[in-house]
Amino acid sequence: MARRVAIVGTGQTYHRSQRLDVNGRELISEAVIRCLEDCEVSIKDVDAIVIGNMDHFESINYVDAWSVEGSGGHMKPIMKVTTGGTTGTSVAIAAYYHVASGLFDRVLAIGWEKNSESDTSAAIITCSDPIWDRFSYAGAIPSLATEASAYMEQYGVTQEDAARVAVRERAHAGNNPYAHLRKPITIEDVMNSPMLAYPIKLLDVCPRTDGACAVVFAAEGVAEKIALTPAWIKSTSVRHSTTWFGDVDYNTGLVSLTRASKEAFEKTGIRESVEEIDVCELYLPYSYAGLKWIEAIGFCGPGEGPRFVSEGNTDMGGKLPVNPSGGVMSTNCIGATGLIRVAEAAIQIMGKAEKRQVPDVKTAFVTGFGGCWWSDAMVLGKKKPL
Amino acid sequence: MTGESKEIELLTNDSGTLSMPYEWSIGKYGSLFFKYLREKRRFLGIRCPRCGKVMVPPRRICGPCFQDLGEKDIVELSDTGTIMAFSVVNYPFIDPATGLKRPIPYTYGYINIDGSDNIFSHVINGTDETKIKVGMKVRAVFREKMEGNIQDIKYFEIIR
Numbered sequence: 001m002a003r004r005v006a007i008v009g010t011g012q013t014y015h016r017s018q019r020l021d022v023n024g025r026e027l028i029s030e031a032v033i034r035c036l037e038d039c040e041v042s043i044k045d046v047d048a049i050v051i052g053n054m055d056h057f058e059s060i061n062y063v064d065a066w067s068v069e070g071s072g073g074h075m076k077p078i079m080k081v082t083t084g085g086t087t088g089t090s091v092a093i094a095a096y097y098h099v100a101s102g103l104f105d106r107v108l109a110i111g112w113e114k115n116s117e118s119d120t121s122a123a124i125i126t127c128s129d130p131i132w133d134r135f136s137y138a139g140a141i142p143s144l145a146t147e148a149s150a151y152m153e154q155y156g157v158t159q160e161d162a163a164r165v166a167v168r169e170r171a172h173a174g175n176n177p178y179a180h181l182r183k184p185i186t187i188e189d190v191m192n193s194p195m196l197a198y199p200i201k202l203l204d205v206c207p208r209t210d211g212a213c214a215v216v217f218a219a220e221g222v223a224e225k226i227a228l229t230p231a232w233i234k235s236t237s238v239r240h241s242t243t244w245f246g247d248v249d250y251n252t253g254l255v256s257l258t259r260a261s262k263e264a265f266e267k268t269g270i271r272e273s274v275e276e277i278d279v280c281e282l283y284l285p286y287s288y289a290g291l292k293w294i295e296a297i298g299f300c301g302p303g304e305g306p307r308f309v310s311e312g313n314t315d316m317g318g319k320l321p322v323n324p325s326g327g328v329m330s331t332n333c334i335g336a337t338g339l340i341r342v343a344e345a346a347i348q349i350m351g352k353a354e355k356r357q358v359p360d361v362k363t364a365f366v367t368g369f370g371g372c373w374w375s376d377a378m379v380l381g382k383k384k385p386l
Numbered sequence: 387m388t389g390e391s392k393e394i395e396l397l398t399n400d401s402g403t404l405s406m407p408y409e410w411s412i413g414k415y416g417s418l419f420f421k422y423l424r425e426k427r428r429f430l431g432i433r434c435p436r437c438g439k440v441m442v443p444p445r446r447i448c449g450p451c452f453q454d455l456g457e458k459d460i461v462e463l464s465d466t467g468t469i470m471a472f473s474v475v476n477y478p479f480i481d482p483a484t485g486l487k488r489p490i491p492y493t494y495g496y497i498n499i500d501g502s503d504n505i506f507s508h509v510i511n512g513t514d515e516t517k518i519k520v521g522m523k524v525r526a527v528f529r530e531k532m533e534g535n536i537q538d539i540k541y542f543e544i545i546r
Contacts, residue, residue, distance in 0.1 A: 020396035059401065121479035130410045132443055134483065135536045136509050138475045142494045145473030153520040197473040197494075198515040242449030246496065246505035247441070250471050 009039025173326025
């Protein structure tokens with residue numbers, strides 16, 4: 001029987017395109033120190049560490065060992081977890097497993113990236129199959145663009161529909177002092193930005209960011225003593241698909257996200273997701289995901305994403321605010337990106353989100369996306385799970 | 387050193403540009419695929435006896451079924467297919483295989499090879515996005531001297 005687990009503290013760097021003033025370890029330590037200060041937990045009381053970043057981005061193997069002075073992991077159990085885009089949510093879920101198992105009471109989860117240190121597309125291309133896919137694969141943007149092209153064809157979705165998502169993310173980022181891109185943009189700005197890979201333009205897609213995030217997970221009985229309002233993990237779900245890009249069915253939607261969301265909702269008894277969830281932090285790396293993937297989660301029916309978004313449902317003050325932080329399209333330090341979703345959801349439950357706070361959050365929903373179209377999902381709640 | 391230094395030039399170190407070569411095994415069925423491509427100029431797929439789906443390229447295991455696939459399950463396909471999704475790549479990036487910038491623009495395409503149930507990722511000739519549509523038929527164009535790798539297919543050309 002798994003133990004109940006809550007998030008008791010979070011910390012982030014002020015995310016930027018390039019942090020020349022710190023090396024990777026020092027970047028990590030900024031987030032860790034902020035996190036430990038947030039929950040007033042001493043590094044001595046941290047029982048284990050889970051850390052992750054992207055393979056090949058900084059060209060450093062054994063990041064778990066390399067980063068010890070920044071993570072605080074000297075003479076502690078440390079595990080490195082790396083799963084591509086989902087790294088941050090995988091790190092969070094692995095930290096949750098550590099505590100839920102009963103073997104550790106306080107576990108520190110860390111995600112980080114110095115995107116500025118390499119060519120992001122070249123590094124991502126190494127995730128693809130070297131025999132079959134690597135020759136034509138051009139990194140994340142065209143692979144998402146192909147998904148968008150099929151979605152537009154299927155439902156008559158326009159580039160303007162997608163631009164509306166980009167506008168929302170940036171409007172929300174303006175409320176988040178940690179976000180990398182905070183300047184408001186208009187649909188016209190998105191439409192006029194350079195075409196990177198049809199139909200994705202510069203302002204349709206996430207930036208490359210240097211940043212780190214840290215989160216402390218604690219067991220029931222310990223968590224309540226650390227935090228006034230712990231953010232309880234109500235459920236997690238992970239769904240991976242096969243490794244061939246060619247095995248994705250572009251006409252059935254993001255199946256892994258549909259399955260992960262369904263399981264995460266069922267485990268916590270969520271039936272009417274739009275009614276029962278108060279805020280979402282979704283891993284939306286590009287604007288079209290803000291339409292298609294909310295359909296995959298089940299917030300609206302297939303092809304209804306553009307209307308659901310344009311009616312303002314996902315804006316601050318809407319029925320179901322999505323990404324009060326500004327999301328991935330405003331900040332993308334990839335190994336940290338999923339963990340930032342988890343941290344931001346916890347902050348919303350704890351009531352510490354300041355200008356980006358959604359009022360009275362009882363239930364928050366988080367997703368992670370990565371690699372070959374796979375998905376993580378997590379439900380967090382203010383009330384301790386039964 | 388005394389006091390706080392006010393202006394430090396922030397330095398970086400560069401890795402150099404040396405490449406690190408690898409040698410990847412293609413496997414038995416993959417090797418057969420390239421042999422067949424060279425000799426017959428046709429694609430090979432493999433049918434999973436459990437789910438009935440034909441997948442290209444042929445592989446030893448059907449992932450969703452976790453079903454072992456045998457040589458008897460290999461099927462011949464044509465050299466034509468349908469565009470399922472595409473994107474015109476228009477931004478510069480380094481190709482990790484060469485360490486050099488990959489030539490742009492080019493069109494990245496997901497092709498459903500006729501007779502198969504999945505998608506083959508490759509390049510479509512033509513970079514005018516207004517002239518390419520999901521659903522168009524394409525045919526593979528092969529290079530003269532086949533070497534047993536994915537570039538034995540030069541590109542897919544739109545036939546209608």
